[in-house]
Amino acid sequence: MSVRIVDIREITKPIASPIRNAYIDFTKMTTSLVAVVTDVVRDGKRVVGYGFNSNGRYGQGGLIRERFASRLLEADPKMLLDASGDNIDPDKAWAALMSNEKPGGHGERSVAVGTIDMAIWDAVAKIAGKPLFRLLAERHNRAADPRVFVYAAGGYYYPGKDNSALRAEMRGYLDRGYTVVKMKIGGASLGDDRERIEAVLKEIGSQAQLAVDANGRFDLEAAIAYAKMLREYPLFWYEEAGDPLDYHLQASLAEFYPRPMATGENLFSHHDARNLIRYGGMRPDRDWLQFDCALSYGLCEYLRTLDVLKTHGWSPSRCIPHGGHQMSLNIAAGLGLGGNESYPDLFQPYGGFPDGVRVENGHITMPDLPGIGFEGKSDLYREMKALAD
Secondary structure, X not given: OOOOEEEEEEEEXXXXXXXXXOOOEOOOOEEEEEEEEEEEEEOOEEEEEEEEOOOOOOOOHHHHHHHHHHHHHHOOHHHHEOOXXXXXXXXXXXXXXXXXXXXXXXXXXXXXXXXXXXXXHHHHHHHHOOEHHHHHHHHOOOOOOOEEEEEEEOOOEOOOOOHHHHHHHHHHXXXXXXOEEEEEOOOOOHHHHHHHHHHHHHHHOOOOEEEXXXXXXXXXXXXXXXXXXXOOOOOOEEEOOOOOOOHHHHHHHOOOOOOOEEEOOXXXXXXXXXXXXXXXXXXXXXXXXXXXXOOOOHHHHHHHHXXXXXXXXXXXXXXXXXXXXXXXXXXXXXXXXXXXXXOOOOOOOOOOOOOOOOOEOOEEEOOOOOEOOHHHOHHHHHHHHHHHO
């Protein structure tokens, strides 16, 4: 059987919202939706792989259309096949995407490549007739675990949102089955944030744990001041206190904050991950790593990142990716990650789970849908199918 990619389509879609974190607002946020069309037919339908980039980075239409898609379409189709000749080899496709690219300077290209890479893996698993998480488990000689921990990310700053509204939001997550919730800090004064944190902790009581996220807002002095305040509370983690590349700041925080910390969502390569582990003072017995494949060159690169972590004594179970998308859910279930972020009320229809999947005691169970499972999420699949058609 000959397999080839016959088209790559991209459309930039709005995921705008009036929310803000400590650094940016989302009033003009976009994402790129990509369809990788193959010549393979399954159940009477052409196999199409889909991908999109996570929130927080804008759509990558220019890079995808003008640079990366053409490389894949112009490559010799036989050079993109796996050893069987019956499917696409994602690593060979990744190499074609990155041909003639200098190392370093990741910038936005890591997002463009990661978006196409997601679509390629979706197509590969569909051609194999398997859910991606089971395909990954088989390839890495692991037992797939369809049960995945998820936490609810929210708690954004919003016009007119007071602490009672914040409490109501967090109560809504508990009512939907979450056992860990996350809120933003750093967009108000330390005193105001303390009041917000105490309001949420009072609301959730012993039913859940609270994580806080500063989105890289603080310099070292502010990060330490918050650490001294936050260590008074039993938090799930203190996330991204300073600039993601300021490893000295992150390492210094460990002297003031003994509880778990989290970072990594804005690091976009296995080289960045290695530097964080070498110089960022992260502690493999308690801290969390949040690398997001959709922003960091895709799953092919994420596998290299996991190899780096293993070399430095880190378990994949300490990884809980940013982004709240089904791609990371599949990676978590297939490769034994610690879980995944979830946005129950934001960035729809791109976040969340297939229809009918419910959160129970902080976990979801992956359905056995071919590929990443986008077809099981009706609102998202409508947009994807429109692009493919």
